[in-house]
Structure formats: C-alpha cells, structure tokens
Amino acid sequence: MSISAENTTHESVAAGITAPEPTPEEAAQLEQLYRDFDKENLIPLWTEIGDLMPMVPSPKAVPHVWRWSDLYPLAARAGDLVPVGRGGERRAIALANPGLGGTAYATPTLWAAIQYLGGRETAPEHRHSQNAFRFVVEGEGVWTVVNGDPVRMSRGDFLLTPGWNFHGHHNDTDEPMAWIDGLDIPFVHYADAGFFEFGTERVTDEATPDISRSERLWAHPGLRPLSGLDDTTSSPIAAYRWKYTDAALREQLLLEDEGHPATVSQGHAAIRYTNPTTGGDVMPTIRAEFHRLRAGAATETVREVGSSVWQVFEGSGSVVLNGETRTLAKGDLFVVPSWAAWSLQADAGSRTEFDLFRFSDAPIFERLNFNRTYIEGRTK
Amino acid sequence: MSISAENTTHESVAAGITAPEPTPEEAAQLEQLYRDFDKENLIPLWTEIGDLMPMVPSPKAVPHVWRWSDLYPLAARAGDLVPVGRGGERRAIALANPGLGGTAYATPTLWAAIQYLGGRETAPEHRHSQNAFRFVVEGEGVWTVVNGDPVRMSRGDFLLTPGWNFHGHHNDTDEPMAWIDGLDIPFVHYADAGFFEFGTERVTDEATPDISRSERLWAHPGLRPLSGLDDTTSSPIAAYRWKYTDAALREQLLLEDEGHPATVSQGHAAIRYTNPTTGGDVMPTIRAEFHRLRAGAATETVREVGSSVWQVFEGSGSVVLNGETRTLAKGDLFVVPSWAAWSLQADAGSRTEFDLFRFSDAPIFERLNFNRTYIEGRTK
Amino acid sequence: MSISAENTTHESVAAGITAPEPTPEEAAQLEQLYRDFDKENLIPLWTEIGDLMPMVPSPKAVPHVWRWSDLYPLAARAGDLVPVGRGGERRAIALANPGLGGTAYATPTLWAAIQYLGGRETAPEHRHSQNAFRFVVEGEGVWTVVNGDPVRMSRGDFLLTPGWNFHGHHNDTDEPMAWIDGLDIPFVHYADAGFFEFGTERVTDEATPDISRSERLWAHPGLRPLSGLDDTTSSPIAAYRWKYTDAALREQLLLEDEGHPATVSQGHAAIRYTNPTTGGDVMPTIRAEFHRLRAGAATETVREVGSSVWQVFEGSGSVVLNGETRTLAKGDLFVVPSWAAWSLQADAGSRTEFDLFRFSDAPIFERLNFNRTYIEGRTK
Amino acid sequence: MSISAENTTHESVAAGITAPEPTPEEAAQLEQLYRDFDKENLIPLWTEIGDLMPMVPSPKAVPHVWRWSDLYPLAARAGDLVPVGRGGERRAIALANPGLGGTAYATPTLWAAIQYLGGRETAPEHRHSQNAFRFVVEGEGVWTVVNGDPVRMSRGDFLLTPGWNFHGHHNDTDEPMAWIDGLDIPFVHYADAGFFEFGTERVTDEATPDISRSERLWAHPGLRPLSGLDDTTSSPIAAYRWKYTDAALREQLLLEDEGHPATVSQGHAAIRYTNPTTGGDVMPTIRAEFHRLRAGAATETVREVGSSVWQVFEGSGSVVLNGETRTLAKGDLFVVPSWAAWSLQADAGSRTEFDLFRFSDAPIFERLNFNRTYIEGRTK
Incomplete structure (x- = not known):
C-alpha cells in the first residue's frame, strides 16, 4: 500500500488555495446559514472534514x-x-x-x-x-x-x-x-x-x-x-493453561536454534490463543497473544490499525512507543493506540526471556476489512 | 432469547442493598483512594457500572x-x-x-x-x-x-x-x-x-x-x-438502478396477490442490495434496503441492535418511534437508534405505495455477533 | 507448480531397477502368497501402483x-x-x-x-x-x-x-x-x-x-x-434467460473494444452462471458457463483437473483436443476429459461470433482441493 | 427427511404400467433404433434408469x-x-x-x-x-x-x-x-x-x-x-498421539459419570481428529475419529451416505451390519458401505472398554451437500 505512515492535513491543503475574501454581506449571509443549520440539527462537512477524516488515524488515546x-x-x-x-x-x-x-x-x-x-x-x-x-x-x-x-x-x-x-x-x-x-x-x-x-x-x-x-x-x-x-x-x-503456552513458546525458540522456521522473527516467539472450533480468535472482538523475546532480541517497528494492551509477565525490557522508550518490569501494562509505532526490546543482559501477554481489538478490524499494517523499512 | 426489551437499572438493584454506612475515617480514606486512583489514571468500575453496562442498550442518539x-x-x-x-x-x-x-x-x-x-x-x-x-x-x-x-x-x-x-x-x-x-x-x-x-x-x-x-x-x-x-x-x-429495484418490489406484491410467499409480511415488500460476488451486504459496514408498503399496510414493531437511517422515496405514511407517531412525506429522513422500537404504517387512502430507502450498520453487529432482534408479541 | 503436463510411468522407473531374479522356490512361494491374498480379499499395491497412481491423470474417458x-x-x-x-x-x-x-x-x-x-x-x-x-x-x-x-x-x-x-x-x-x-x-x-x-x-x-x-x-x-x-x-x-447472457457477453466485447479490461483474453468473452445467495456455482457439483469468441479469436491451450462438456450454440469454429482438430457446427457437443489439452478457435471468416455453452464438474475438485490448471506456455 | 431407508424399485413401478405390446414392425424399428444409438455412442435413459438412479443408495460394495x-x-x-x-x-x-x-x-x-x-x-x-x-x-x-x-x-x-x-x-x-x-x-x-x-x-x-x-x-x-x-x-x-486421544476419551466418560453432557450417547465417547487452523477435518476427503464404548454399551443403528472403515484398537465386541452380527477382536477391520445399517456393541463382561478407530469419506459428501443420516427409531 502506498499510504504514508505519517499524517498531513486537510488544512495544509486548504491553506494553499486562495479563496476570494467574502464581502461583508456574504459573510452575514453565511453566518445566518450556519445558524439555520444549527436550528435544524445540521452540520456542514466542509468545516469539519479535517478532524473527521484525517489523512491517517489520529487517535485521542495516547501511549x-x-x-x-x-x-x-x-x-x-x-x-x-x-x-x-x-x-x-x-x-x-x-x-x-x-x-x-x-x-x-x-x-x-x-x-x-x-x-x-x-x-x-x-x-x-x-x-x-x-x-x-x-x-x-x-x-x-x-x-x-x-x-x-x-x-x-x-x-x-x-x-x-x-x-x-x-x-x-x-x-x-x-x-x-x-x-x-x-x-x-x-x-x-x-x-x-x-x-x-x-x-x-x-x-x-x-x-x-x-x-x-x-x-x-x-x-x-x-x-x-x-x-x-x-x-x-x-x-x-x-482456561488456556500456562504450561501449554510456555511449552509452545519454548519449542519455537528451540526449533529456531535447530535452524527451522518457527518464530515470528529472530529471537521472537509468539502464539495466538484460538477457538478450536474454527481456528480463529477466541472471541469475536478480542484477540489474545503471548510473546517471548530472547534476551537482547528486538521486534521490528510496526504500526497497525486498531489498539492493544500489553502486560509484562516476566523478564525485563523496554517498549518504544512513537519514538519514546519506556522501560518495563513484571506486571507493567501499556497501551498502544491505533497506528502508533511500537517496537519491543528485551534487556540484553537478562537471564530470563522477556515474556508479554497482549490483547487487542484486531478481530473487529479484520472482520470489517479496515485492518492495515505498516512495518518500518518494509511496507512500501 | 429471554432478555426483556425494556431497561431496568443497576441502581435499582444496588439501592435494594443496605450497605453499612462508612465511618468518617473510612469516608476520608475512600476519598483519598479515589484521588490516588485519579492520579494514576485509574477509574473504579463499581461507581460506573450502571452507565457502562446497562441492562439493555441505552443510546444517547435519539429518534x-x-x-x-x-x-x-x-x-x-x-x-x-x-x-x-x-x-x-x-x-x-x-x-x-x-x-x-x-x-x-x-x-x-x-x-x-x-x-x-x-x-x-x-x-x-x-x-x-x-x-x-x-x-x-x-x-x-x-x-x-x-x-x-x-x-x-x-x-x-x-x-x-x-x-x-x-x-x-x-x-x-x-x-x-x-x-x-x-x-x-x-x-x-x-x-x-x-x-x-x-x-x-x-x-x-x-x-x-x-x-x-x-x-x-x-x-x-x-x-x-x-x-x-x-x-x-x-x-x-x-449503481443499482431504480428500474430493477422497482420491478423487484412490484413482483413481490404481485406474487403475494397470486397467493405465493414473496413478501416480508402482508403488504410489505422489501429487497436488500447485495455484493454479487458473495451474496452478502454491499459493503463491510453498511447494509442498504428498499421497502415498499401497500396503502394501509403496516409492519410489526421491532427493536434491533444497531442503528439505521430511512428516507421516504414516495408516498405517505408514518413511523412510530418508541411509541411516538410522526407523519412522513417524500424526502423526509428519520433515524432509528439501537434498540428503539419502530414500526411503519402506509397511509390507507393513498393512491401510491409507501416507498422507503433504508441503510444501517447491521453488518458490523452481525460480523461481531452482537446482533439481536426483538419483535413485539413474537420474541419470547 | 512444477508438475509436468505429460505422463511418465512407474514402469519406466521400475524397469531401471535391477531386482535379483527369484529362485524357482521363491517364485513358487510368491505365487502361493498371491493366491492366499486373493482368498482373503487382499490385493498388493506393488503390482498395481502404476495404474492406480499414475504420474498425471490418465482418464479412460476420451475426447x-x-x-x-x-x-x-x-x-x-x-x-x-x-x-x-x-x-x-x-x-x-x-x-x-x-x-x-x-x-x-x-x-x-x-x-x-x-x-x-x-x-x-x-x-x-x-x-x-x-x-x-x-x-x-x-x-x-x-x-x-x-x-x-x-x-x-x-x-x-x-x-x-x-x-x-x-x-x-x-x-x-x-x-x-x-x-x-x-x-x-x-x-x-x-x-x-x-x-x-x-x-x-x-x-x-x-x-x-x-x-x-x-x-x-x-x-x-x-x-x-x-x-x-x-x-x-x-x-x-x-431460469437464466438468453437475453441476459447475450447482453453480458456483448458488453464484455464492447468494453474490450473501448480499451477496458472485461474479457478472459483477447476476443474471448465469458460468463459463469452463479447462485445469487453466495456468488458461487449454481449447484454443488456442476459449474456452467457461456463462452463467446469473436470471429478469428482463439483461446490458450489449457489442461484442467476435471471434465467438461461443451455445446456449440451459434457460429462455427473448431476445438483442438489433445492435439487433434475437430470442426464444430451449431448444436454439436464435445467432451473434454480430465487433464486433456484443449483450445478453441472461431472461424476467421464467420459473420457471427462463436458461441458455446459449457458445463463441468469443477466444483467437485475445488471443494475437495484437487483443482489444478496448466496453461501451455504459462504454467511453470 | 421423509425418505425411507429401504429401497423399492423403478421396475416395480414400471411393472404396474400396462404399456401396449409393440407390433412386429414396431419391434423391428425399435431394434434398429437401439443399434443406431449404439453406433453413435448413445444410450437411452429409459432402459437404465432403475440401475442408474435407485430409490436409495444401492452400493456394490458389501459389508x-x-x-x-x-x-x-x-x-x-x-x-x-x-x-x-x-x-x-x-x-x-x-x-x-x-x-x-x-x-x-x-x-x-x-x-x-x-x-x-x-x-x-x-x-x-x-x-x-x-x-x-x-x-x-x-x-x-x-x-x-x-x-x-x-x-x-x-x-x-x-x-x-x-x-x-x-x-x-x-x-x-x-x-x-x-x-x-x-x-x-x-x-x-x-x-x-x-x-x-x-x-x-x-x-x-x-x-x-x-x-x-x-x-x-x-x-x-x-x-x-x-x-x-x-x-x-x-x-x-x-502425528496425533495416543496419550491425548486416550485422555480425551477417558475424560468424556468421567464427565458422563459425574452427570455432565460429554459423550455421544450413554457409554459412548468419541473424538474427531481436526485441522487446528480451521476446526474442520484433517484432510479434504478423509474424516478420522476414535470411538470408545464402555463394556456393555451399544450405539444406535445408523445409516449414512458415504462409506467408512473401522479398526478395533482394543477390547472386544461386535458390529451389526445390515442386520448381521459379527464379533470383533483387536486389529480386526470392517467396512461399512454407503447407507448400510450399522451399530456397535461392546462385550458386557469385558474388563476393558471397546476402542475403535474409524475413517470415512464424509467430508466429500458434506462439501458436496449429499450427506444424509438415518437413525433407526429417530429419523422420520
């Protein structure tokens, strides 16, 4: 997809257009028109389009x-x-x-x-x-x-x-x-x-x-x-028991050690919890996953439509959210709003892996065909 | 489904519970706790649950x-x-x-x-x-x-x-x-x-x-x-052309006249616009339909999860929205919020049918499994 | 897919293997073994595999x-x-x-x-x-x-x-x-x-x-x-009426004339009859299509898993079936067995298009994941 | 479905019709017609319909x-x-x-x-x-x-x-x-x-x-x-390992003991092997299941479109196939042709359960919408 990851604005575009200055009479008529709109429960698009339809998702939610x-x-x-x-x-x-x-x-x-x-x-x-x-x-x-x-x-x-x-x-x-x-x-x-x-x-x-x-x-x-x-x-x-989750992640890293494809990326194992009757997500609106990074491993920087919440389960590391790094310890929770850039980094010196639980609203976007992903350096 | 159509409240339930009155010291501690919640960007569920999770949908949108x-x-x-x-x-x-x-x-x-x-x-x-x-x-x-x-x-x-x-x-x-x-x-x-x-x-x-x-x-x-x-x-x-929509509706009423099943209910013909590659809705979030009522015909009273907007295309009649009747003429638009009770009535003396275009967000609810319908006198 | 279109044989492979000649005693034991198999309603694979599992489909049905x-x-x-x-x-x-x-x-x-x-x-x-x-x-x-x-x-x-x-x-x-x-x-x-x-x-x-x-x-x-x-x-x-089929094909050729993508290949218009509730084939086992070739147009040479029957509806032309050309006139029917190579050619001098109805068992193979297509000069 | 389980014949219907005896001349013409059909690779339906389209499936395969x-x-x-x-x-x-x-x-x-x-x-x-x-x-x-x-x-x-x-x-x-x-x-x-x-x-x-x-x-x-x-x-x-299959079956019988719904019918536990990416059958044409009957338990008598092969894994019992009882021991295999009536019975005095592996072609029939099941005493 040729969409850029960063926002530009309708305003900047509109600003480039030299519209004729309204006469005082026109300005008065326009004012009256807006009052009449309001009376009839109407709102014009042209004054709101920049906020309503931004170039890329512009969430109010913050990391x-x-x-x-x-x-x-x-x-x-x-x-x-x-x-x-x-x-x-x-x-x-x-x-x-x-x-x-x-x-x-x-x-x-x-x-x-x-x-x-x-x-x-x-x-x-x-x-x-x-x-x-x-x-x-x-x-x-x-x-x-x-x-x-x-x-x-x-x-x-x-x-x-x-x-x-x-x-x-x-x-x-x-x-x-x-x-x-x-x-x-x-x-x-x-x-x-x-x-x-x-x-x-x-x-x-x-x-x-x-x-x-x-x-x-x-x-x-x-x-x-x-x-x-x-x-x-x-x-x-x-109940999805820890012993199974842990075993699945451990095997992915062992398979990687043995030279076989199994992980999401180097040093990054992950599973999705699924509904066994369909192979799909556990519930219609919520996706749940568990991620494990080897000490020193890092993920790519990703933007996705839709939001997620993460909790550190074990180990230590950091997350970069829209360019700002935050260190993380066991139990810490963080939020990734829609289209925010995120990447994870496991502490290099750690004796344990960096384990994180994640849940998101991805099924909503996939089922309604709004899902998009942008991976820095890869998506064109 | 045994859900009732009307709202009751958490408040009425909570009101029935006689909790012990907090001592002044307890009240102060509680006040401090809420201040500390606020400082850490936390909000307790127990003070909000009635608004957050009503017994039935309680939209702010109004008919x-x-x-x-x-x-x-x-x-x-x-x-x-x-x-x-x-x-x-x-x-x-x-x-x-x-x-x-x-x-x-x-x-x-x-x-x-x-x-x-x-x-x-x-x-x-x-x-x-x-x-x-x-x-x-x-x-x-x-x-x-x-x-x-x-x-x-x-x-x-x-x-x-x-x-x-x-x-x-x-x-x-x-x-x-x-x-x-x-x-x-x-x-x-x-x-x-x-x-x-x-x-x-x-x-x-x-x-x-x-x-x-x-x-x-x-x-x-x-x-x-x-x-x-x-x-x-x-x-x-x-483009879905009028001549096809009109012909499809006309045939349904003729088939009804001839004694064959074709209409939604007596005197009520309707079509849905579809994606011919799947037979499903035209777009992932929007359903569109066209309804035609014979003069004098009426629909059942229905509540649905999800909202819709209607426009009168031809003829005259009225809509009852949550018990309130509003007369309608060509071009008039009306909104049905989620779970609002609605029914349509075509004017009895009219020489034309009562034709209405409708669009709704039903695909969102069906794809996420939140869809429910309540038909007065029929749903138990 | 790297599968070749032509058959080779197990026999040719087996022939290249120099198995030790059995001794007379061994030959007698083997003969007795086969008799005992037969008595118990058993048949060995190794004597039949070439017929049972050919390198490519080897239908008994002929063009x-x-x-x-x-x-x-x-x-x-x-x-x-x-x-x-x-x-x-x-x-x-x-x-x-x-x-x-x-x-x-x-x-x-x-x-x-x-x-x-x-x-x-x-x-x-x-x-x-x-x-x-x-x-x-x-x-x-x-x-x-x-x-x-x-x-x-x-x-x-x-x-x-x-x-x-x-x-x-x-x-x-x-x-x-x-x-x-x-x-x-x-x-x-x-x-x-x-x-x-x-x-x-x-x-x-x-x-x-x-x-x-x-x-x-x-x-x-x-x-x-x-x-x-x-x-x-x-x-x-x-009933799928001729006037609609004819109009759909005519429009494809007109769109091609106007420079827009619409036909299967140059001069070759075609429609599939579908179930409007799903967009899929009209029945679970049978696909039906109608093809129209401009005078002088020809299709590529194709092999498909599954068989089909064609009938000429109008015009004149020929079909090449496994390399053999047969001329065709109105009403003529021909059969294409599985994996047979076929191509169609409309007569160049004809004043009408070459119109053919086709039906096939393709849904069986698609639903059971056995479908494969080989287009001469294109499939690798 | 109102279909009967047993076959009747076209012949019996046709026999009830008194067609006029052909004259010698007519008989000769008819004979010539059939010879001409044969020459043109044509076969009339009316002489074959009873074999081609029986009232119920009439497999050549036998139990x-x-x-x-x-x-x-x-x-x-x-x-x-x-x-x-x-x-x-x-x-x-x-x-x-x-x-x-x-x-x-x-x-x-x-x-x-x-x-x-x-x-x-x-x-x-x-x-x-x-x-x-x-x-x-x-x-x-x-x-x-x-x-x-x-x-x-x-x-x-x-x-x-x-x-x-x-x-x-x-x-x-x-x-x-x-x-x-x-x-x-x-x-x-x-x-x-x-x-x-x-x-x-x-x-x-x-x-x-x-x-x-x-x-x-x-x-x-x-x-x-x-x-x-x-x-x-x-x-x-x-590989689907025995320890998991065994545990799943054991739990079903324990849940039944505890009064919870878990088994197919009283004393009859069963699992289907599935593709975890879809929840469906393991392969597009083959269904595989494992069945366990408590000592003394029996299944209902069932007819199904499609055929299956069973192997006794452990225990002893018998199968009734189209009314004929056959005793079974470990390793024995039996075949159930399409629409044959079958039921299983575990030996009453056995100290072990009666364990059977089954595979069938059911996915073929389900994907092509030919599947039907008749349960004696239940299907109407």
Missing part, C-alpha cells in the same frame, strides 16, 4: 504505561475499603487512557482493569453481552465459575468469559488475589449493543477442581468431542 | 425526523454561498443527531448528509477508508466518477463508493442537483481506522454514459464475468 | 464429438417409437463416452443427454438427489415445472433443477421440442449417494407464464428479497 | 470383516518374499471389497491397507495428490518422514501425510513393524485427479526424535504459532 508496583497497592487499599457485591458487582479498577477525557477506557474499544478479591470473598454471578477474559500475572486461589463450570485461576493462565455466559468468582483461600480483566466494554457501550442480567449472589458451584470441565472436554490438541460438532462463536475452552 | 422541505432549501442556500472545491471537498450537510452532543453524526456509527452540486460544478477526486454510497430521491444530471468509471445519478438509483476508491462528482447540466450521502464516518473516526488521500481537481473522465462500465460488466442477474472470479470485499456494482 | 445433425433425428425417431411416462420417466438419450466401456456417461462424473418431448406430451414429476439442468439450443413450447413453479424453456435459456426438487415437463404445443440435460448421475451413482422419489403423473401446474415465480423473486441484478435471506445450497433462480 | 490374525501373517510372508523399493514403492496389501469386482478398494472412495516394513528397511520418498494417513494398532520403531520432518510411529498414533507432501518411512530397529494406511486412492483414480512424483531413495532425515517438529509447533491445545497464521487445506499436525 501510556501503568506500573504494577502502583496498581497492586491501590487495589489492595480498595480491598480494605470497598466491599464487593451485588450492584457494584466487581472490585475492578480500570486503566483510564489519559487521552480519552476521563473515561474508564484503555483504548476506544478496550477495557483493562486490575481486579482484586480478598480472602474468602465472592463476586456475584451475572452475564452480559460484553466479551471478557482474565489473565493472571501472579497469585492463585480464586476460581471463576463460568456457566456453572468452576475454573481455577493461576499464574500464566488465560481465562475466557465470552458474552452472555453467567460468571462469578470466589476466593477459596484466606489470601487476596489480583489479576487483570480485559473486555470490549468501550466498544459495546459506543455501539449500544450491551445487555446485562444479574445471576445468583454466590457462585453456583463452589467446587475447586484443578481443571474445568470445559478443558477436560476441549483442551486436547487437534481433537474435538463428537458431542460438540457445532462451531461456536467464541472458544469453548475456559 | 429524529428531518424534513426534506427544510433540508433542500438550506442546501440550495449553501450552493449560493459556499464554493465546492479542494480542502472542503464536498458541499455536504450532515444530519446531526440531537442526542449526540453536537457531532455531525446521524447515529454513533452512521453519517447521513444532503449533498448539493450546482450546475456545471465539480467536486474534486479523493479517496478514503470510509465506505460511502449515494441515494437519489429526486433530480439528475450529475455523474459520479468511481475509479475512473463515470456513473450517472438519477432518481431512485443507489450508488456505491466503497472504501479506498478514488471518486469525484461533476454536474453536466446547468441545473443544481442534490442527493443523500451515507458513510461510516462516525465508526471509522471512533475506531481510528481512517486514511485519506487527495486525487485530481477535476474528475478523471468527464464522459456521461447512461450506464457505467461496472454495470455493463456486473449488473446481469445471476451472471458473473469470468474475468472477475475473485470475490471482492465490497460490491463491484457501482 | 469425443457428437453431431447435432446425428442426435436430433435419432431423438425424433425415439419420439415416434418410445412413449414417455412413469417408469422410464424421460425420453432422454445419453452421450456415452467411447472410453467408458458402454456406460451411459459422458465423463466419469457427468451425464449429458438429448431429451425429446413430442407435441402435447408430459414427462411425469419425480425428484432425486442428483443435480440437473437443461440447456436449450433450439425450439420452444415446453414448460418445466420445478417444485410447482412453471418455467418456460426457450432457445439460449439455462434452466436449473437442483437435487431433491420435484420436477416434470409438459409440451404446450403441437410441435416436438428437444434440449440437452446435464446431471451428476455418474458421480452420484459412483458415490452411492442417490435417492429417488416418484411424484405426480402430470405436472402440478399447467400454467404457461413467460417467466417463473423464481425469476420474479430472484432475477434482479444485485438485489435479494428480504423474504429470502437464508443462503441456499443451489441457486434459487430456475 | 466385510478382515481379521488381523489373517492379515498380519500374510504381511509378514510378503516381508520375506517381496523387497520394498523404488517402483513398487510400498509393501502395502490392500483390503479388496468383495463386492467391487477385484479392485484393490475397501469402498468406492477409500483405500485401506496393511503396510509392513522389516527391520532396517526403508520405503523410498515420493509424493502424490492422494491424501494419506497411517494408524498404528501395535508395534513401534518406524519413523515416517513427511516433507523432511521425522515422525515417530507408535501404538495408538494417527499420522498424516496430506496430498503432495513428500514422504518415506524407515525402520530404525531390527524388528518388523506393521500398520494400516488409509488413502483416497479410489476416489482420486475415479476422478482422474492424481499426480505422482518420485523423491529420494532414502528418507531425507534419518533422525529419530520422540516428537516431530510439526507437533512441537502445532500440538498445543488452542494455541497457534504466529508464524503460521495462514489456514492450511490439511492439518499441519503430523
């Missing part, structure tokens, strides 16, 4: 980093002060993008929050059109119950609650636990597409099995139960 | 009717006062939904405008990611040139300019002409997905053929050129 | 031409001697490929026959899994009734009877009429997939409308009735 | 059981007498359906063979359009090398060689090994769709890893490498 070392203590204080229960529903604290004017949105489409559940607490059941997942950067002891199926939550696990499934959480231990929630709340709110329904006050099944029934039925590689041959909108796997 | 008898004269005044050309690009005046706070949006996703081109005027060429169409309620004399293919515009025609096709318009007569434009500008702006590029000042082909090359290649029923076997994102047909 | 001047008089004689009615069902006479050992098959997958119906005769109703169509090279006066919908048959029309639709034919005139039938009878027989059911003795509707209800509902370019939004396995259009 | 106790010794004798190598390619001995007239076909579409490789032997590399798999009922020690990737073969493993992948096998031990091969050879031969190419004499990689590179990249539940985001026609997983 931003939230530190886990800030987030967790605040969540713990909320744990002391704010009860969890019906009405408020969840003790979740959302990342509010500084560019989005005080809304609780990480990006225009995505919600990201830290959720905190004290020892023995229960978050009551409900369901909603919004698609949700949880990712656990540390801790254990909570079970999320999805449509009656209790799902253990542990470090590294990626857990699904697709739209319109009843779900609640309960902490089976005396210790608190925190994790991140990702949802398409902003998109659904924007699009006026959300339904919500309350469920039971306590979770419908307080059992604490190691693996959920959904995993027992579905989490076998390349195998599908004959009792489940109808494709489903979202993945039927409630 | 509204714009009168053609108001619109056209204002457009004509703009024709006298505002030149059309590079920079402003188009003399288009947008329907601004009174609920959407002064944005030039008919609904959160859809743009609808009246565009006016004086005799011998030219709107310069450009292209953009936004998908666009035009619908002509009256007049003729303009050709829109889409990727170099001149397309005549006449009453009843539905004309496509899918994303990223260069296009401009020129008036080949001495008389002005106006039509409506529909685009996904609000969606693309919201989603930060838009690219824009200027083209030539004049249209690239000033020929004025009766039918475009795209029609000559593609507008043959059930036939596909062997030179065009790759499916396309959007329809390759640049 | 062959049937002359309309031979076919029609024979069909007329059958009209005098053989009654049409329940049990025999149809007065259809099938093209029997000389390579296929006396079966009534044009190719391994396709059936092609001339069907003849005398004045005032009726072919009784029945239905079957097999997909069927008719193509009319001359004549008129018969209506085929498909699921109760009477469909006029006239020169140039392509008419569908997809699997499991009841259908019968009746001649409303005193004159006989003949046309060609195409079905997937050989495939369905081979695959043991066929079901058959008798219907009424006379057609269920003896009306003789100009256009069928299916056309009135569906044959509008790019339009789809809202009462028919579920995609259908086969096309809902019962 | 048949092959005993492992017969097969294995014969294969071993071939191992002593017949070298494996270029030209013959494979020491494979095919199940020849007694109804199919001496062809090496298990069913009209499917090939099933026992392949035997002596200690230290190599089957040379080649590739072909035909889709192939292997299933191992006992033994180990052979690696199949698929496009350069060595894949260990062990009891219970299901191994893929999709069309046009180079592959060879080598035995890394001193002991012989046998397994079954399944291919679509009969279909590809029938359809004239096959290409074949010789590869290297020895396998291209003689390494003997525990798991193949394809598994390391792809066999992680619900995860997909970012380096492999393009969907593939056939599954990229070269």
